[in-house]
Amino acid sequence: MAKQAQTLFLEEWLRSNSGSSSKINSRHSSSSSSARSIIQAWADLRDSLQHQSFNQHHLQSLKTLLNSEISLYVADPQAKLLLSILSSPNLSLPHESFPLFLRLLYIWVRKSSKPSLVLIDSAVEIISHLFSVRFELNKSSFLFAEGVLLLGAFSFVPSVSETSKKISLELLCRLLEEEYQLISSSEGHIANVLAGIGYALSSSGNGHFVRILNSLFEIWDKEDGPRGSVSLGLMILHLIEWILSGFINSHSFERINGFAREALETPKTHYAPFAVVMAAAGVLRASSRSVSRGLRQLRNSAEERIETVARGLIYNSKGPTNSDNNPGNSLLLQCISLALARSGFVSSRTPLFICLASALLTEIFPLQPFYRRVLGYPHGNMAALGLNDVKKHLDNITFREAGAITGVFCSQYVSADEESKCMVENLIWDFCQDVYVGHRRVYLMLQGGEDELLGDLEKIAESAFLMVVVFALAVTKHRLDSKFPQETQMNISVKILVSFSCMEYFRRIRLPEYMDTIRGVVVSIQENESACVSFVESMPPYVDLTNQEALSSLQTMDYIWSKDEVQTARILFYLRVIPTCIERLPTPMFRKVVAPTMFLYMGHPNGKVARSSHSMFVAFVSSAKDSDDDERVLLKEQLVFYYIQRSLEGYPEITPFEGMASGVAALVRHLPCGSPSIFYCIHSLVEKANNLCSEVATLEADLWNNWQGELEPCKKILELLLRLLSLVDIQVLPSLMKLLAQMIVQLPKDGQNMVLNELYAQVAESDDVTRKPTLVSWLQSLSYLCSQTPSRGATSKGVGHEVNAASASSMDVLSLNRINARL
Structure with a gap:
């Protein structure tokens, strides 16, 4: 909830909450002026008044002061100096200096705990004269915005005289009603205008209150005004919140009801519906922490206002999505989604639920329009696409708040009617398949050439993946319940798994929600053969995995299936999930x-x-x-x-x-025991090991002692064969021992010793009383053969066909007594 006491500059608070920043005055981005330069600037201004001369040097002094706006403090004597310069008939001030003077006076009013009320009366009179006499000659959006802001701040000062407040409010109303066209060119100053309105609404009486509130909502409705701005809508939302919060904090319950009622009822049908939504959201946000019965009634009224707009939007769009790409509908969907995300708890209402679904699929994650634009241009001509559109979308506040909007969306789902739930579920599942098809094509087109664009598109898709996961978890908790028929549960489970497979490429992190959903739906398909079959049938067919014909827009490209990362990620999902239900397949x-x-x-x-x-x-x-x-x-x-x-x-x-x-x-x-397939497997492994060892072109002792480098692949297969001695059935064991023996005796002495040592350890540790006697006898015979038979070289390349006698003699360290002892 906004607290007025914590908001010194209301316009900056509005900007920060709307995702925008001040782009008008460079002082916000420039470095602060030093204390010495600030002192000198004030001295220069006093000199200007004393000598009745104002030139560019003095204009620069004003800018120097405003460079330190955040830390600058303007005391009463300094404010008096500024007012004296403004009211001096002998000074010819440049037009661009007036907004700067007003800004410094605004800093004085807002930062001073007790500004001189006499000085404020004087300031109001001077500013009133300025706008009456000089404004016609110096009309500008900058001066208009600063004037509205300062007049609102004057009226907001505690204990200000009724005369000064009335003059300030009257002039502010007149400016808003007669000079509203200046707002159209001052989007950068719109926060200042709204802040001035906010100050005024917080302090005005009934007469000015209605006029100012009308002006607030008419800002949306001006033909040349800054329509189409989500940031403007958010500023109105938080402005309403700020004003109402001030009344709540001061326990002004009469003003609470009066203001909230006017805020909800003033925007008539001819006003833009965006303002209706944002005003109602402001009421909801401000009252979200109060348990007052009266405020609960206001919340109901606010929710009803938003629901009315949402229902009209759905009716006008003739469907749950913005299929006609109407810009007005697009903006309204964004406003509704942001309003609901920032309003706290909102009662479940079908039009709100459908609008949130539409906003997520078409406005927050507009992947399909981006994909169509990319595929519509030949490779290498991406500049024509307008790549900045994707980057702008990533910076869009609506996209940045996708998580909060998704949370409200899922909350609305829980209480929605069954018909709406089914419709939205199908929209989400279809969205996932469309994203898979579109992103796969775009990935194949852009990879290696337009990596930056591809990366930006994937950032949007990653966020969409998170939305799908959170929504799927909500569906799982609701649908996989005994109150629903088993067939319904199975269908939902399959659809969720298929959707996850389509979005798997975008899963960059391990999510608890993802794993919880997978576990929930996999249990369902494990219990039903038809569900398992349905899921498996959804896997892309083999003929399409290596065939480019399905990618008609990419016929000119060389397609390599193993480099199709989007497709690979989807298949990987199936490879991981199908084993969990393999018994039912x-x-x-x-x-x-x-x-x-x-x-x-x-x-x-x-x-x-x-x-x-x-x-x-x-x-x-x-x-x-x-x-x-x-x-x-x-x-x-x-x-x-x-x-x-x-x-x-x-x-x-x-x-x-x-x-x-x-x-x-x-x-x-x-x-089965004695299966020919097992014999074939063992024969093939031994043959592969022989081939790998025969390719090693060295007799270095270290190599054969450690079985590293070139010998490592061969060693791994040998170790696998040794493990099989304790795994294969008795019918296959003799063949395995024979093939192993034939291979081992072919190895150099170092290799024989390594293998025999491993065999010793394995047989000695065995507790298989059935096969151990056979293995002991076999190992004794094998050891004897290795000790008596000179080993042959591994290959004919560098090893030779025989080993010299000295080498053979030195390796003859195996004796039957030693073998028997170890076994």
């Missing part, structure tokens, strides 16, 4: 829809994506479905052949070892 659906995409993305250069594809394979191989067990087992065995081939051909450059290892471990655990 029919085998034919996995074969037709999931498997092709899974194998494609196993070859993705991004390790995170590739690992998720391996995890999908693990989930399927580990799953069981009683109704079609034979069919599922058959498919698992069939997929293993291509899985191993696909994994090993990309190893080690692309295939992540951890992903492949998890897949191999899963298939040997879950396929």
Whole structure:
């Protein structure tokens, strides 16, 4: 709630709350003047009065003083000096000096705790004479704004004489009513005009009160006025709040009711509806912390005023969105959304809910219009797009308050009627799919060429993603309830998951709301096969993943599926979610829809994506479905052949070892004992390890002792094969031991020792009484072979086909006694 005691300069408070800043006077951005220069400036002005001469040097002195407006203090003697200069008949003051004199007097009035009332009476008389005599010759928006501001400040001074107050208010009313056209060229000064009105409304009697209030709302309605300004609307909102808060703080309940009633009833139908909305929002904001019954009635009246405007907007737009791109509707949607975001709690009303949805989808996140404009221009001609429009939108206060608006939107959703809820839900889900399609095309067009524009568009989309997540959580809490039919819950769950997949590319941070929503809806589809099938069917088909034909606007570009980051992010979402409901997924659906995409993305250069594809394979191989067990087992065995081939051909450059290892471990655990697929897997792993080792062109001892560098990929596969000794079934174990032995004896002595040492430790620690005797016997034989047989080189490139006798003799340290002791 605004507190007048804390607002020294009302115009600056209005600017700060409206997201705008003063662009008129450079003093706000220039450095403060030094104390010495300020003293000199006052001395120069006194000299001007003494010598009855005012030149450019003295004008600069005024500007020097105003450069330190924030810290400057103007005392009564200094104010008297300024008034003497203004009233001197012998001084010819330049036109541009008058607004500066008025600003200094304004600082005096606002910063002085007890300004001289006699001096104020004199000041009012001088200013009144100035506007009566000189204003016609010196009309300017700057002077008009400073005059209104100073006159309002005079009337706001405590204990000011009734005569001075009446003169100030009368002149202020006359200026507003007769010179309003000056406002049209003074948008930068509009805060000063409104602040003057605010001071005046807080102190005026009934006669001037209605005239000033009418002038306030007519500012919106002037044909040449600053219409179309969201900042102006926010200034009016907070001006009403400031005035009403002052009455509340002083417990002037009669004035509270009178002012609020006039503020709500004065804007008639011929006034711009923006003012109606913002005035009502000001009443709501000021009364938000009061429990007074009378103020609650005012709040109801204010809410009804906003609802009336919102209902008319929906009717005129002939739908829930601003589909006709009417600028007036656009501005009104922004005003309604900001008004509701700043009003505190507002009762749920269907027109407000629909307007908030429309504002979010078309005004706050206007991604579709931006996408159309980008795609409408050939690559390299982005200058024609007007890139500043995107940057301006990022700086727009409506966009900056998207979070607060989303919060009100979700609050309205909770209490909305079912028909409105369904309509808005569908609008949000459709919005997500439109964003996916549009951003994917724009990304492919702009990447590597217009990164700045792409980055700005993604900032808007990231904020839209947050809105979708928060809304989806609200939907989840409401819809996934036992009072709704199971079919409804399933449909909502699928739609939320599909929407999240479309927006996944914009998920830059880990959100609790995101995870809570995912957990809630995944539970629903885990319990229903049709919901699981529906979600899987929404995944982009394989034929479209690598095919450019779906991107008709990008036919001239070379399309590389693995560089399509927007599409990859969406597929990654499916790869992560489908395993959670894999038990409910029919085998034919996995074969037709999931498997092709899974194998494609196993070859993705991004390790995170590739690992998720391996995890999908693990989930399927580990799953069981009683109704079609034979069919599922058959498919698992069939997929293993291509899985191993696909994994090993990309190893080690692309295939992540951890992903492949998890897949191999899963298939040997879950396929039937003695499955030909397991034999094929082991044979392929040994062959790959042999090939990797044979490519190493060195016999350096350190390399084979540590298995690092070139040997590391081979070592990882060897370690995987060793782990399989304790995982494969007894039917497969003999084949695995034979293939391993053949490989190990081919290694150099250092390599043999490393592998044998690992085998010793593994077999010694084993508590598998079934296979341990077999492994002990096998390891004894293998150790004997390695100790007696000279190892052959790894390749013919630099290793040679034999090892010299001295080397073989030095490596002969393995004896059967030692082996038996360790085992």
